[in-house]
Amino acid sequence: MKFYDCATAPSPRRARMVIAEKRIDVETIEVDLRSGAQFSDDFMAVNPGCTVPVLVTDNGESLCENASIVRYLEAVYPDPPLLGVSPIEQARVAEWVWRSEFEGLISVMEVLRNTSKSMKDRALPGPAPVPQIPQLAERGMLRGQRFFKxxxxxxxxxxxxxxxxxxxxxxTAFVFVEFAAWVKMVPGGDLEALTKWRDACKARPSGQV
Incomplete structure (x- = not known):
């Protein structure tokens, strides 16, 4: 297997943590998003969507979303289980993954992609130009603080x-909380349960990758 990564980006970190939790040896290829390597012909042959992460299976299949990557790795490497075992566990995992993406990660990306000078005309991922909308950054900051609570x-x-x-x-939620600091979105000091959980996530070997 080959794993296309970017050490500074939040989305591939989720897949990287799954790989670490499951203790899988995989060839890693760094894609420098800042230099635009995701738009190179070589990488677009792997993922025409120009995004990371990408996991290329031993059969040559390109999996280009965290949802498909974790599903595949869970099926091939079931120990330890990361998508739940019992029906209610599986349902709760799905629920909180969705909420962490929709209420958390998207809020950070709204702020980052609509304020960063390096992302001018790149407010959405992919090769097509999209202008920034400052008001979306304001809304993203509010959404992120609400999701912390x-x-x-x-x-x-x-x-x-x-x-x-x-x-x-x-x-998924841990990557949101960590990445939020990049846009100065920080949880309040009164959120003690969140702080304790964050420390527990960081203490895991996967929390260091």
């Missing part, structure tokens, strides 16, 4: 987002 409330009830076991839901 949602996470804290959930984590006062359970040690991990989907229940008693660390899962892909925690990976």
């Amino acid at each position: 949602t996470l804290d409330e959930r984590l006062t009830q359970t040690p991990w987002l989907a229940g008693d076991t660390f899962s892909f839901a925690d990976i």
Whole structure:
């Protein structure tokens, strides 16, 4: 297998953490997004969408989204399980992955892509130019702060987002919380459950990648 990564980007970090949790040896190829390497002919042959992460299987199939990458790795390397075991665990993982993406990660990307000078006319991923909209950055900041509180409330009830076991839901939310600092979106010091959970995620070997 080959894994196309970018060390500074949040989306491939999610797949990188899955690989670390499952202790998989995989060839890693760094894609320098800042220099526009994702738009090169070589990379577009792997993923015409010009985004990372990408996992190329031993059969040559390109998996270009975290959703497909974690599903594939969960099926091939089921231990430890990251998508839940019981029906309710699987449902909770799916619920909190979706919420962490839609309410969390998207809010950070709204801020980053609509304020960064390096992303002028690149407000959405992909090769087509898209202009920045400053008002979306303002909304993104509000959405992110609201989701911090949602996470804290959930984590006062359970040690991990989907229940008693660390899962892909925690990976997704952890990457949001960590990446949010890049746009100066920081959770309040009164969110004690969120802080405790974040420290527990960082203490895991996968939290260091």
